[in-house]
Amino acid sequence: xxxxxxxxxxxxFLNAQKPNLLKDPxxxxxxxxxxxxxxAVALGEKDAARFTLFHAxxxxxxxxxxxxxxxxxxxxxxWKEDIRCAVxxxxxxxxxxxxxxxxxxxxxxxEVAKAEQEAGVTPGSTFLMAAIESAKGxxxxxxxxxxxxxxxxxxxxxxxxxxxxxxxxxxxxxxxxGARQLMIIHARAAxxxxxxxxxxxxxxxxxxxxEVELIHTMGFDGKSIINPRQIPVVHAVYTPSAEEITFAExxxxxxxxxxxxxxxxxxxDGKMIDIAFYDGAKRTLALAKAAGVLEEVQND
Amino acid sequence: xxxxxxxxxxxxxxxxTGKTVFQGSRHFDDYTYEKAAVKARARIGGEGxxxxxxxxxxxxxxxxxxxxxISFHHHFREGDLVAMQVMQAIHEMGFKNITICASSLxxxxxxLVPMLEDGTVTxxxxxxxxxxxxxxxxxxxxxxxxxLRSHGGRVRAIETGETKIDIxxxxxxxxDEYGNxxxxxxxxxxxxxxxxxxxxxxxxxxxxxxDCLVPFPNFPADISMTDVDYVLKVDAIGDPEKIATGAxxxxxxxxxxxxAESCAEFIAATPYFKEGFTFQTGxxxxxxxxxxxxxEKMREKNIRMGFGxxxxxxxxxxxxxxxxxxxxxxxxxxxxxxIENLISHPKHFSISTKEYADPFCKGAVVNKLDFVILGTLExxxxxxxxxxxxxxxxxxxAQGGHPDTAAGAKCTIVITPLVxxxxxxxxxxxxxxxxxxxxxxxxxxxxxxxxxxxxPELLEAAKAxxxxxxxxxxxxxxxxxxxxxxATLEFEDKVVAIIEARDGSIMDVVRKRKDKNLIxxxxx
Numbered sequence: 001x002x003x004x005x006x007x008x009x010x011x012x013f014l015n016a017q018k019p020n021l022l023k024d025p026x027x028x029x030x031x032x033x034x035x036x037x038x039x040a041v042a043l044g045e046k047d048a049a050r051f052t053l054f055h056a057x058x059x060x061x062x063x064x065x066x067x068x069x070x071x072x073x074x075x076x077x078x079w080k081e082d083i084r085c086a087v088x089x090x091x092x093x094x095x096x097x098x099x100x101x102x103x104x105x106x107x108x109x110x111e112v113a114k115a116e117q118e119a120g121v122t123p124g125s126t127f128l129m130a131a132i133e134s135a136k137g138x139x140x141x142x143x144x145x146x147x148x149x150x151x152x153x154x155x156x157x158x159x160x161x162x163x164x165x166x167x168x169x170x171x172x173x174x175x176x177x178g179a180r181q182l183m184i185i186h187a188r189a190a191x192x193x194x195x196x197x198x199x200x201x202x203x204x205x206x207x208x209x210x211e212v213e214l215i216h217t218m219g220f221d222g223k224s225i226i227n228p229r230q231i232p233v234v235h236a237v238y239t240p241s242a243e244e245i246t247f248a249e250x251x252x253x254x255x256x257x258x259x260x261x262x263x264x265x266x267x268x269d270g271k272m273i274d275i276a277f278y279d280g281a282k283r284t285l286a287l288a289k290a291a292g293v294l295e296e297v298q299n300d
Numbered sequence: 301x302x303x304x305x306x307x308x309x310x311x312x313x314x315x316x317t318g319k320t321v322f323q324g325s326r327h328f329d330d331y332t333y334e335k336a337a338v339k340a341r342a343r344i345g346g347e348g349x350x351x352x353x354x355x356x357x358x359x360x361x362x363x364x365x366x367x368x369x370i371s372f373h374h375h376f377r378e379g380d381l382v383a384m385q386v387m388q389a390i391h392e393m394g395f396k397n398i399t400i401c402a403s404s405l406x407x408x409x410x411x412l413v414p415m416l417e418d419g420t421v422t423x424x425x426x427x428x429x430x431x432x433x434x435x436x437x438x439x440x441x442x443x444x445x446x447x448l449r450s451h452g453g454r455v456r457a458i459e460t461g462e463t464k465i466d467i468x469x470x471x472x473x474x475x476d477e478y479g480n481x482x483x484x485x486x487x488x489x490x491x492x493x494x495x496x497x498x499x500x501x502x503x504x505x506x507x508x509x510x511d512c513l514v515p516f517p518n519f520p521a522d523i524s525m526t527d528v529d530y531v532l533k534v535d536a537i538g539d540p541e542k543i544a545t546g547a548x549x550x551x552x553x554x555x556x557x558x559x560a561e562s563c564a565e566f567i568a569a570t571p572y573f574k575e576g577f578t579f580q581t582g583x584x585x586x587x588x589x590x591x592x593x594x595x596e597k598m599r600e601k602n603i604r605m606g607f608g609x610x611x612x613x614x615x616x617x618x619x620x621x622x623x624x625x626x627x628x629x630x631x632x633x634x635x636x637x638x639i640e641n642l643i644s645h646p647k648h649f650s651i652s653t654k655e656y657a658d659p660f661c662k663g664a665v666v667n668k669l670d671f672v673i674l675g676t677l678e679x680x681x682x683x684x685x686x687x688x689x690x691x692x693x694x695x696x697x698a699q700g701g702h703p704d705t706a707a708g709a710k711c712t713i714v715i716t717p718l719v720x721x722x723x724x725x726x727x728x729x730x731x732x733x734x735x736x737x738x739x740x741x742x743x744x745x746x747x748x749x750x751x752x753x754x755x756p757e758l759l760e761a762a763k764a765x766x767x768x769x770x771x772x773x774x775x776x777x778x779x780x781x782x783x784x785x786x787a788t789l790e791f792e793d794k795v796v797a798i799i800e801a802r803d804g805s806i807m808d809v810v811r812k813r814k815d816k817n818l819i820x821x822x823x824x
Contacts (some may be wrong), residue, residue, distance in 0.1 A: 024782065027746055028554055048597075196545075202552075228554035 004127055004152045007220040007290045008032050009033060009238040011155075011195060015040040017049040022056040025065070028228035029235070031290075032066035037082050038073065038097050043295045046078050050085040070087070070095040074104055080111055087115035087126055092221065093152065098139045098160065099130035105147040112150070127152045129195075133160035137170045145190035153193030154183055155224060161197075169200075171207060173214060182237035193221040197278050202227050212237045239291035240284045248284035251277050305684055305733045313795050317443065320805045325707045325739050328803040333660065336461030339504050341529075349477040350531045355389040356439045358530050359467075360507035364390065368466040374404035374427075375471070375483065375490035379542030382471035382509050385534060391420050399423035399444075401463050403454060403495035403653070404698050407431035408542075416441045422518050425463060427451055428688065428698020429797075430496065437796050438694045440812040443493050446793050446797035448688060448695075448734075448810075451631075451702035452657030452664065453802040455498045459660060462804060468503035470496045470523060471537040475510035479528025480521035483650070484643055486512030488538035491612075491633030493522040497652035500527040511537045512796045522650065524659050544636045547614040555746050559715055560589035562767060563673065563744045568597040569765040570758060572670040572710055576606035576626075578665075579674040580705055583613050583634045586715045586744075590673050591615045598624050609656070609665050610672075610701060612648075617641035620648060623760045629665050631656045631701070657704035659802040666701070666708030674702055676714050678730040683737030685714060686730035688799065691723040693789040695797065699734050703802050706739040711758065718745040722741075724779030724786060726750075726772065731789060733808045733814040735756040736800050747778050790814040 012030040014021045016037050025033055035057070041049040057067060069091045071082035075098070086094055096108050105128065112126050128150045132138055138161075145154060158176055162168050164174045167175045180196070187194035196215040208230060212223055218239050223234050240248070250268050255278050258266050265274045288294040303321035315763055326430060352358045370390075372383045383402065387409075390398060398421045403655040404716050405412070405424070410432040415421045416437075427450060429437055449457060457463040472493070474485030483493045483771070500506050500523045500526045508523070510530045551557060563586070567573055581587045581593070591608075598604065598701050605625040611632040619625045620641065633639045642648045657666045665757040666672075677697060685706075692694040705707040706712040716725050726745065739760060743750045748770035751759045762769050770778075791811035799808040 027558070229552060229557075231554070 002009065005193065006031070007068065007286060008153070008193060009287075010225055010234045011068065011222060012225045012228065012231065013040070013198065015212070016053040016069070017045060017215050019052060019056070020051065022060065024060070025228070025252070026063045028231050030065060030225070030228070030231050031222065032068050034061060034095055034224070035066045035091075036070045036268045037078070038070050048251060050082065053084050054089045057086075057091060066093060067091045068093040068095050070097060071108075073098045074107055079108075084107070084115045084118070087112060087121055088119045090121070091126065093127040093129060095129045095131060095155070097131045098133045098137070099144055099154075100134055102143040102147040103139050105144060105151060109148050124150065126150065129153045129155060131155050131157045132179065132183065133157040134164045135161075137161075138182055140211055141182055141186040142189075143176050145186045145192055151192055153195055153221065154187055155195035156180060156183055156197040158197035173211065179226065180215065180220075182220060182255070188219070194219070196220045196223045198224045198226050199230070200226065202229065205229070205233065209233050209237065235291060238287055239293055240288045242293075245288045245294060246285055248281035248288075251281040255281075305682070305736050305807060307733055308555070309806045309809060310795060313445065313798065313806065313809055317629060317798060317806070319798070322736070322801045322807045325384075325736055325801075327805070328659070331660070335459050336502060338502050342395055348401050350479050350528060351477045352530045352532045353693055355385065355532060355534075356393055359389060359393060361530065362467045362507060364393070364395060364467065366395055367399075368374065368395070369399040369464060371401040371465045371468045371492065371503060372403070373470060373495040373499070374406065375493060375495060376408070376488065376538035376543045377542055378406050378408050378690035380406070380408040380471070381536050381538050382469060383412035384411055384507070386465055386469050387412060387415060388423075390760055396420055397422045399425065401425040401454075401465055403451065404428045404700070405430065405433050409433055413441070416443075419443065424598065425454070425457070426447065426698075427454065429695050431748065434695035438810070438813045440792075440796050442796065445795055447800055448699060448797055450657065450699045450703045450802050451495070451653050451701045452659050452666065453699075453800055453804065455654045455658040456660045456802065457805060458498050458502045459658070460530070460804070465499055465503035467505045467507060468496070468499035469504065470500065470508050472508050472510045472523065473537070474512045474514050474518055475531055476514055476516040476518040476525075477531055478516050479506075479508055479523070479525040479531050480512070480516070480518040481508055481523035481528070482518050482520075483522050484639065485514060486510070486516070488512075488536070488540050488543055490538070490543055490640050491639040492630050492650040494631040494651060494653045494656065496523055496779050498654055500524075505529045507532060509534050509537055511535060544633055544639055546636045547635050548588070550592070551585060553585075555717065556586040556589055557593075559586040559744055559746055560593045560718070562749060563590045563713060563715055564597055565765060566713070566742065566744065566749060566762055566767055567594055567671055567711075568601070569761045569767070570711060571761065572601065575603050577603070577670045578606045578668055579608050579671045580610040580709070581616070582675050583611055585675075587673045587675060588613060590617050590715065592621065595619055595624055609669060610705070612638040612642070613762065614638060617645070617648070617715070620645055629656070651798055657701050657708070659704070659769055664704075664708065666705045669705060669709035671711050671713065672705040672709040674706065674712065674714050676716050676725070676824040677720075677736075678727060679714055679716065679724055679740070679743055680727055680730045680737070681776055682732045683740040683743065684730050685735040685740060686732045687734045687735075689732040689810065691721075691731075691786070693731065693791060695719065695810060699799070701721070705733045705740070706735045707802060711742065712740050713742045714740055715744045715745060718747045718775060718779050719782055722783055724783050726774070726775045726779050727786060730778065732799060732810055736801075736807065743775070745775060748773060751776050811812040
């Protein structure tokens with residue numbers, strides 16, 4: 001069963017029409033797999049891609065990876081059938097491209113609910129994520145982030161977004177700084193997750209690492225990726241250090257203990273701690289566990 | 301008769317070849333034999349030149365005849381122009397029933413096929429038969445039974461007299477008029493002439509073909525004038541672009557890198573990974589990426605490699621340059637940087653195939669290997685490997701040094717994707733056994749690592765570092781879950797080739813393939 005707030009450090013795009021990619025992408029260990037029916041698939045191939053994806057999702061055991069389907073935009077004739085294909089095949093989530101308003105999400109939500117009913121899928125079990133690809137989308141972030149109970153997060157899609165701003169991707173990140181900041185703020189205010197855009201230069205792994213470090217520092221939950229080579233970099237950046245894990249363990253333990261004693265504020269390793277630190281410490285431990293380093297540290 | 305790897309070798313084949321069935325990789329340990337004697341000719345005085353201009357004239361001088369055995373090396377790989385020049389001359393002169401004893405055959409010899417069909421060539425002994433020759437043999441077009449043997453096995457066959465070479469043809473990148481050959485110094489440099497050393501020693505006649513004549517003495521010589529009868533100047537001996545490529549780009553495929561990382565992690569966890577450990581790896585893909593991943597472990601733990609052996613490419617040469625490897629023992633060069641490195645680095649040594657892998661000599665490099673990393677086309681639950689037969693039942697690969705290094709190394713690691721194309725690599729039974737499972741210790745795949753139950757100490761070492769260890773049966777089950785169980789290939793009764801073990805016994809037989817179109821390749 002998929003969890004709305006599951007760990008999503010790495011969300012890897014796969015062309016839904018390429019059997020070789022669909023066969024066993026889970027071996028690379030991405031947290032989420034995004035099967036793309038939109039940009040990666042030519043207009044004349046939409047049916048064929050849906051057919052391939054449907055059978056892949058039915059046949060292949062994608063193990064622990066989340067199965068997200070990127071549908072075509074709601075301004076195209078394809079998106080409703082994309083949703084039916086995804087829901088009938090048992091996807092976990094739908095990624096909505098080019099989201100600009102609350103209404104966009106509600107439209108998709110209604111169609112997903114319909115498909116769930118038709119397919120006999122538990123109502124409400126298919127989650128949504130919204131890709132923000134325009135200035136309008138950024139401006140409407142507040143209503144978008146609060147639009148649906150199904151919505152687990154928003155993701156920046158920088159290619160179209162920078163075109164809308166009349167610029168391009170510079171590599172410095174300056175053109176994305178406003179959107180990134182607003183996205184993380186609105187996502188957190190709505191209690192949902194937030195994901196950064198893809199990094200397309202596969203030759204520049206150092207530039208990629210720096211960008212992952214930047215968005216990690218900003219508070220993003222993860223990053224969209226386009227190649228399995230990028231996964232270890234993201235996971236390494238999102239893996240807490242031994243010191244961070246030890247501190248988080250102490251914080252959780254101390255808060256649990258002090259709460260029962262009626263103490264609200266205290267110090268751990270000389271730092272002032274209160275209940276506000278609890279969720280953060282829990283997140284650190286969850287990340288450590290996902291990265292497979294928690295047990296080792298405990299055994300030290 | 302059933303052999304030690306469970307293969308039924310027909311009595312008729314044993315009778316025709318005079319061979320025994322394989323009885324285990326150490327069965328011939330301490331075996332006593334007499335080395336073959338070779339007919340030789342004294343050349344007292346002479347004119348100081350062995351230079352010839354006409355190939356047919358040379359063939360006449362070498363007493364070329366029906367039924368003779370001739371030999372070639374494959375250092376020029378797919379760029380080779382020597383074998384076909386010689387074979388065209390033999391064909392034009394009308395000789396029949398020729399045995400070709402080559403260190404390997406590839407697409408460069410595709411034009412041999414009509415000569416198989418018209419009876420010019422009736423027997424082939426080689427490490428591999430790729431391209432159209434493999435296809436032709438699989439279709440039963442060779443009159444005799446082809447013998448496929450390892451590099452070390454070829455040396456053994458020649459030394460014991462099992463294979464007697466009448467004329468050895470050696471393509472030499474540079475040569476003087478008296479027969480001193482070097483693998484460098486010309487336009488078609490191949491770096492080393494390892495495979496030809498045994499031919500030069502044991503052939504009745506030795507003919508050098510070169511496109512680059514240099515002044516005497518062409519020293520230090522890889523093949524000495526003391527063994528050479530004639531030197532033939534020809535326009536071309538090889539296509540340089542197909543002999544040695546530029547340096548391959550570093551591997552970026554994540555799947556291959558994951559396998560290489562697992563492999564290096566495993567190596568570093570074994571007791572053999574210590575100062576002075578010895579190592580051989582294959583070329584390209586996951587195997588060469590393993591060398592790079594391992595070098596990180598070596599730097600981390602401040603451990604240096606004693607020697608690296610086998611076919612060379614840039615990654616291993618880089619390790620030598622960095623001082624992470626004490627020396628390289630080179631049997632073949634796959635790219636230009638490795639040839640350059642051989643020329644310039646004093647610790648990059650050329651070795652003969654006998655020194656490399658001969659099972660019947662008094663000491664070969666393979667026996668000093670701690671680790672060897674090998675590829676495979678198929679491997680089975682008994683850890684047997686198949687490196688010659690395609691999933692369509694066609695001969696397409698070469699044993700090369702696979703069985704030799706596997707038998708010699710303390711830890712033999714086979715690295716392969718679990719599924720290749722849509723065919724499971726790990727399966728119940730390999731189509732053809734080329735390397736016995738008793739010599740294969742570990743199989744590294746993209747889905748996990750299987751360790752031969754005969755090596756419990758390696759299993760313990762791997763568990764200590766949390767590698768994704770699975771049983772070989774588990775790997776097979778995963779492969780079958782993805783692809784289904786492969787249908788058994790269909791063959792006719794006729795045996796078209798034998799897979800010779802390094803000791804000369806029969807490991808397996810290859811039968812004539814049924815018509816390609818009739819083979820049901822679907823899964824059960």
